[in-house]
Amino acid sequence: MASSCLTKSKNFIIYNLKSKSSFTDRISAFTNSLFHHRLLHTISPLPVRKHAAYSRVNRTDDSQRFFELAYVQRRLHSTVSVSSDVTQLPVESPSLQILDFPGGKVKFTKKLSFTSNSTEERVHCYRVLDDNGQLFTDVDSLEISKELAIKMYTNMVTLEVMDTVFYESQRQGRISFYATTTGEEAINIASAAALNDNDFVFPQYREPGVLLWRGFTLQEFANQLFGNKHEYGKGRQMPIHYGSRKLNYFTVASTVATQIPHAVGAAYSLKMEKQDSCVITYFGDGGTSTADFHAAMNFAAVLEVPVIFFCRNNGWAISTPVNEQFRSDGVVVKGKAYGVPSIRIDGNDALAIYNAVYEARKMAIKEQTPVLIEALTYRAGHHTTSDDSTRYRSVEEIERWRGDQNPVKRFRAWIEGRGWWNGVAESEYRSSIRKQVAQVIQVAERVEKPPVADMFNDVYDVPPTNLNEQEAFVQKTVKKHRQDYPSDVPL
Amino acid sequence: MERDVRVCVMGEDVGHYGGSYKVTKGLAEKYGDLRVLDTPIAENSFTGMGIGAAMTGLRPIIEGMNMGFLLLAFNQISNNCGMLHYTSGGQFKIPVVIRGPGGVGRQLGAEHSQRLESYFQSIPGIQMVACSTPYNAKGLMKAAIRSDNPVILFEHVLLYNLKERIPDEEYVLNLEEAEMVRPGEHVTILTYSRMRYHVMQAAKTLVNKGYDPEVIDIRSLKPFDLYTIGNSIKKTHRVLIVEECMRTGGIGASLTAAITENFHDYLDAPIMCLSSQDVPTPYAGTLEEWTVVQPPQIVAAVEQLCR
Numbered sequence: 001m002a003s004s005c006l007t008k009s010k011n012f013i014i015y016n017l018k019s020k021s022s023f024t025d026r027i028s029a030f031t032n033s034l035f036h037h038r039l040l041h042t043i044s045p046l047p048v049r050k051h052a053a054y055s056r057v058n059r060t061d062d063s064q065r066f067f068e069l070a071y072v073q074r075r076l077h078s079t080v081s082v083s084s085d086v087t088q089l090p091v092e093s094p095s096l097q098i099l100d101f102p103g104g105k106v107k108f109t110k111k112l113s114f115t116s117n118s119t120e121e122r123v124h125c126y127r128v129l130d131d132n133g134q135l136f137t138d139v140d141s142l143e144i145s146k147e148l149a150i151k152m153y154t155n156m157v158t159l160e161v162m163d164t165v166f167y168e169s170q171r172q173g174r175i176s177f178y179a180t181t182t183g184e185e186a187i188n189i190a191s192a193a194a195l196n197d198n199d200f201v202f203p204q205y206r207e208p209g210v211l212l213w214r215g216f217t218l219q220e221f222a223n224q225l226f227g228n229k230h231e232y233g234k235g236r237q238m239p240i241h242y243g244s245r246k247l248n249y250f251t252v253a254s255t256v257a258t259q260i261p262h263a264v265g266a267a268y269s270l271k272m273e274k275q276d277s278c279v280i281t282y283f284g285d286g287g288t289s290t291a292d293f294h295a296a297m298n299f300a301a302v303l304e305v306p307v308i309f310f311c312r313n314n315g316w317a318i319s320t321p322v323n324e325q326f327r328s329d330g331v332v333v334k335g336k337a338y339g340v341p342s343i344r345i346d347g348n349d350a351l352a353i354y355n356a357v358y359e360a361r362k363m364a365i366k367e368q369t370p371v372l373i374e375a376l377t378y379r380a381g382h383h384t385t386s387d388d389s390t391r392y393r394s395v396e397e398i399e400r401w402r403g404d405q406n407p408v409k410r411f412r413a414w415i416e417g418r419g420w421w422n423g424v425a426e427s428e429y430r431s432s433i434r435k436q437v438a439q440v441i442q443v444a445e446r447v448e449k450p451p452v453a454d455m456f457n458d459v460y461d462v463p464p465t466n467l468n469e470q471e472a473f474v475q476k477t478v479k480k481h482r483q484d485y486p487s488d489v490p491l
Numbered sequence: 492m493e494r495d496v497r498v499c500v501m502g503e504d505v506g507h508y509g510g511s512y513k514v515t516k517g518l519a520e521k522y523g524d525l526r527v528l529d530t531p532i533a534e535n536s537f538t539g540m541g542i543g544a545a546m547t548g549l550r551p552i553i554e555g556m557n558m559g560f561l562l563l564a565f566n567q568i569s570n571n572c573g574m575l576h577y578t579s580g581g582q583f584k585i586p587v588v589i590r591g592p593g594g595v596g597r598q599l600g601a602e603h604s605q606r607l608e609s610y611f612q613s614i615p616g617i618q619m620v621a622c623s624t625p626y627n628a629k630g631l632m633k634a635a636i637r638s639d640n641p642v643i644l645f646e647h648v649l650l651y652n653l654k655e656r657i658p659d660e661e662y663v664l665n666l667e668e669a670e671m672v673r674p675g676e677h678v679t680i681l682t683y684s685r686m687r688y689h690v691m692q693a694a695k696t697l698v699n700k701g702y703d704p705e706v707i708d709i710r711s712l713k714p715f716d717l718y719t720i721g722n723s724i725k726k727t728h729r730v731l732i733v734e735e736c737m738r739t740g741g742i743g744a745s746l747t748a749a750i751t752e753n754f755h756d757y758l759d760a761p762i763m764c765l766s767s768q769d770v771p772t773p774y775a776g777t778l779e780e781w782t783v784v785q786p787p788q789i790v791a792a793v794e795q796l797c798r
Contacts, residue, residue, distance in 0.1 A: 015583045081565075137794065201545060235578040251579035255570045261539025262571070266547040268540060272499065272525060295533030299540065310647060458581040459616050461639045464667065464714045 030351075067330050122329045125376055126356060127346035131404060134411025135351070142355055146420050152193050152350060156185040156408050158433050159209045162218065163381070165437040166225060170385045175225045176443060177239045181206050183380030186350040186407035187312055189213055194357035195280060201249045201264045202259040202281040205240055206312065210282075214247040218436055222444035234458070235450040257287035260296040260309070264370075267305035271368060278306040278364045280357075286317025288331050293336075294338075300370035301339040308360050309340070309372045312347065314379035319392040335372035347377030348407035351414070378405065451490045452478065492522055494661075495550065498636055501528040501537055502554025502591075512592050512651050538564035538589070542572050546583045550636060558593030558645065559605035572641045573616030588635045589643045594685055595737055595783050596648035601771035606780075608645055608712050609741040619712040620666050621645040621683045625655040627710065630664030637664060645712070647685045668728045669716035675705035678729040678793055681720060681746060683709045686733045686784060692791035702793060712742055717774075721754055728759040729796045733784055738766045763792050 010374065098105045105293075128141045135141065144152075165181040170178040181188055188209020201210050208221065220231070224242050228234035233243060233251065234442060243251025250266075253259065263281035287293055288311060300307050311331045315322055326335065335342025345356045353375060360371040378401040382389045389398065415421045454472040456463055463471070478485045492498045500515055506529040509516035530537040531621045534555065541551040555561035561568070568589065576584050595604040618640050619726055622628035628646070635642040672687065673694060682690045694704050705723055709716060721726040724730055730750060734743040743764040750762055765784045773779055 032500045202543070232582055233578060236580065237578045241578065243582055245582035247580070251575060251583060253571055253575065253578065256565060257569060258539055258571050259543075260535040261567070262543030262546065264536075265540035265543025265545070265549075265551070268525075268528075269547045269549040291533065292536050292539060294533065295536030296539070299531055299533070299536065303528075458574075458577045460618070461584070464635045465717070466714050 019343060055100075060196045070318045079312070095247070117327070119329060123332045123344045125346050127349045127352045128355065129349045129351055129414055130412055131410070133410040133417065134415065140355065141351055142358060144351070144354065146418070149415050149418070150420055152189050152406075153411055153421060154429060155189045155209065155213055156350070156411060157429060158218075159185045159188060159212055160408055161430060161433040162208075162212075162221065162437050165434060166221075166443070167381075169225075169441055174441065175239055177385055178225070179205060179240050179384040180381035181209060183378045183407070184312055184314060184347065184402055185209060186353055187310075187347050187375050187377060190350040190353035191280070191310060191357045193284075193363060194354045196277060198248060198277045199361070200262040200263070200277070200279040202266065202279065203249065203252055204256070204259065204283045204287060204312075205252045205254070206284070207282045208240065208242060211242055211244060211247060211249050214244075215442075216242070216244060216247060216249075219440045219443065220244075222435065222437075222440040223447065226441075226444040226447070227449065228444055228447035230444075230447055234454045236454070238240065255285050257290040257292045259283070260287070260290075260292050261299075263307050263309075264296045264300045264303070264305060267300065267307035267370075268303060269301075271305050276365060278308060278361050280308040280310055280361075282310045282312060284317060285313040285315070285322050285325055285331065286320065287311075288334065289325055290389055294334075295374070297334065297338040297370070304368045305370060306364035306368055307370045308357065308364055309335075309370060311372070311374045312359070312377060313374050314347070314377045316379050316389070316393070317389060318383045319389070321393075330374055330376070332372065332374040340370045340372045342372035344374045344375065344376065347375030348405050348410060350407060350411040377407070380406075422424065449486075449489045453491075471486065492517065492526070494655045497548060497638075498550045498552065499526045499528065499544070500554065501530050501541055503530055503532060503556045503560075505529060505554055511646070512646075514592075514646075514651075515554070523536065527646070534560050534563035535565075535567050537568040539571065540566060541587050541589075542575070542585055545585045545587045545641075546553065550586050550588075552588045552590060552636065555589065555591030555593075557599075557605075557648075558591040558607045559603055561591065561607060562587065562605065562610070562645065564589075565610070568611065568641075568643075569614045573614045575642075577616060578756050584639050586639045588632070589641065589642045590632075590635075590646060592646050592648040592651070593647075594647040594649070594770050595767070595779065598774055598776055598779060599648065599772075600774050604772035606736045606741065606767075607643075609736045611643060612684045612713050612742060612745060615629050616641065616711070618642045618666060619645065619708055621647075621712055622649070622710070623650065623684050623687045623708055625653055626657045627664055627670060627708075629657055630662050631666065631710070633661065634663045634666045637663065642666065645684060649685055667711045667714060667716055669706040669710050669719040671705075671719065672708050673704065673706040675703040675727070677703045677727060678705065678731055678796055679720070679727045680704050680706045680733060680789070681709050681724040682706070682733040683712065683742070686735050689784060689786050690733050690789055693786040693793070696786065696790050697793055700790075700794075702797060704793060709746070715746060715749055715774070717749060717753060720750065721757075724750065724754045724757050728757055730758065730762045731789070731792050731796055732762065732764040732766075733789055734764070734766050735783060736766055737769045738764075739764055739769050760796055763796055765789065765792055 024288045044173055097108060099108050129135055159181060166178050167180050169175050183388035184206060188207055192210040197214060223231035224233060225239040241252040243249060260281050260283060263279045267279040295310060302318060313331055317325055332342045332344040343356055345352050356373055360373055364371050380398060380401045452474060456467045459467060474489055478491060500518060502770060504511060505515040506519040506524045506527050516528060538553055541553040544551050551792050572585055593605060593607055607647050611619060620631050622631045631644060680690050690706055694706055697704050705727055707719060707723055732743045732746055734741055736742050747762050747764055765788055767782045770782060772782055
């Protein structure tokens with residue numbers, strides 16, 4: 001109705017421009033017409049000298065009329081409303097007038113001012129443990145049991161040790177590639193701890209801790225890294241591209257942020273099937289620049305699906321620091337832009353992460369809404385083994401974050417403060433894990449690689465003829481030139 | 492959708508609007524607007540959504556409002572849809588159907604006249620089929636939905652108005668099979684989608700001139716049904732491919748290579764391939780007509796082949 005009013009008034013005005021009759025006569029006829037009776041209440045008679053801004057230029061009569069008409073049109077635009085309560089609004093207080101465009105009612109303002117590109121203060125960051133691992137007083141925090149706390153801590157240590165040893169094994173040439181999670185152990189373990197085992201996880205690639213929490217063994221990790229025949233990916237992907245259907249952890253793909261729309265789709269299927277679980281997807285600060293992130297956030301909000309968007313803002317996207325990635329106040333403000341409830345948390349505070357994800361999960365499922373969590377942290381290791389981050393950041397900066405703000409140390413201080421852990425337990429545990437990791441590497445190294453047939457399986461559910469032919473060709477060629485092909489790959 | 496609650500549709504304007512070519516008309520009223528989902532304009536992302544939903548047990552049908560828009564979804568289709576079953580070691584399957592109207596229409600402009608089958612044919616892990624009649628459209632669609640592999644179903648913008656009597660009951664066609672449209676002895680004409688109709692028109696003229704063309708609608712664009720095609724070539728020894736793709740890198744180019752590789756000894760003449768030129772489709776109606784292979788060209792090509 002509003003748009004048809006506008007069209008009709010526009011047509012009326014254009015018609016009158018073409019005619020030669022007096023402009024003001026036409027306008028009064030217009031305002032008196034029965035059809036526009038609602039507008040009468042909102043438009044005051046057109047003042048004669050309103051186009052002072054244009055009178056400086058020497059204009060012909062026609063163009064003057066044009067500007068007058070343009071002015072009338074602007075006023076019509078801004079005051080047309082077809083809801084019944086408009087007729088009750090007093091004309092004398094235009095600040096209370098409301099515009100009713102598609103999308104909802106909005107108040108208008110006569111002030112021409114732009115919202116600033118930044119706020120006075122950045123969005124506050126939720127944390128419950130201080131730098132020394134002491135719980136603040138008066139804090140919003142859940143009580144966690146000794147068992148849970150120890151499980152969280154030991155998993156964080158396992159992750160730390162596993163990262164160190166696997167990284168070294170790459171340096172020694174035993175595996176081809178690795179990416180550590182150094183500095184983000186709390187994010188990995190604490191977020192996993194707050195979820196249920198049947199919640200779907202769509203990782204980027206720096207979240208093996210979630211798999212670890214759910215029960216993926218060190219041997220299973222090593223198998224994937226060595227691409228041997230026991231690994232679930234059948235040796236097809238590069239190291240750290242873990243996936244486990246039974247643990248609801250969706251196979252890592254190298255493409256950045258493509259998992260975010262996948263997560264929304266998975267949440268959509270949960271909503272359709274009315275399941276009591278949610279989806280979580282992880283991505284970094286760099287991933288938030290992709291088109292997939294924005295469309296997925298937008299759509300999750302429109303669709304009202306239970307998905308947690310967990311952004312690990314670790315300050316660096318390979319060599320690109322965050323101030324070259326975006327100019328907004330981090331990632332948390334983007335939630336508001338898309339209509340997604342969001343929170344910024346200290347990503348090096350395990351308890352804060354646990355609390356936030358626990359609450360986010362409850363909210364996501366109960367209210368069927370997406371939630372955005374921005375965890376501020378620091379990527380204390382290199383991007384991957386193909387990177388040397390000292391080329392673009394100072395060694396001092398790296399050392400600082402490995403030191404005091406280290407999430408493992410902070411959590412350790414807290415559980416030791418509770419009397420649940422001590423130095424002896426620490427050294428015993430660490431050396432035990434180190435031994436285990438070294439052991440699984442040795443075992444995985446010696447296991448056979450998957451056979452050549454596995455190169456052609458799973459491209460489809462059943463291999464089609466052309467693939468069978470291609471496989472037969474490869475088999476024939478390899479048999480004929482056995483010495484030119486790797487000896488540890490069975491046929 | 493009635494048989495399996497997991498089947499759902501997602502795409503732009505598929506819900507109450509019924510789809511740009513009314514393919515999904517009435518579905519939203521019947522199954523609700525969550526199951527027939529209107530998506531925002533973000534092809535890469537809603538294709539990604541479909542992939543995520545498929546990995547968790549649904550069977551989505553993703554619609555590209557015009558096939559050309561799926562170029563935006565290339566990353567998800569190539570790097571994820573085609574790949575994740577393989578890279579996850581078979582743990583996650585992606586039973587999606589990606590469909591939409593494509594091909595050269597009537598003055599839709601270059602951007603809306605794309606032939607996506609040329610661009611997608613290399614992607615490992617996906618299957619491609621092109622329907623051409625109401626009968627095979629229903630059968631192929633059902634087969635695609637039931638398949639556990641990701642299938643791209645190519646519909647043609649100009650074929651939606653075809654009318655045909657088809658069985659009410661369920662029937663499923665084979666996704667990898669070609670269709671024998673007209674058996675013959677002199678020459679094998681391989682085609683698909685809209686060009687089938689141009690070929691059949693040319694066939695009428697050819698029959699009047701005394702030729703006996705065998706017309707095969709290949710239907711399965713990836714993989715090719717080399718069994719049916721091969722048997723035909725062994726009989727006629729002459730091949731003409733009529734396609735709408737551009738000359739470079741189209742389905743015709745791949746088919747020519749496959750036939751040469753497999754059936755070279757059976758050919759009495761070089762394979763002829765009639766395709767569109769390597770130009771963006773012009774908007775002007777007359778020019779557009781000349782980018783698409785027309786029946787007189789087909790007749791002339793057969794005459795040349797059979798000399």
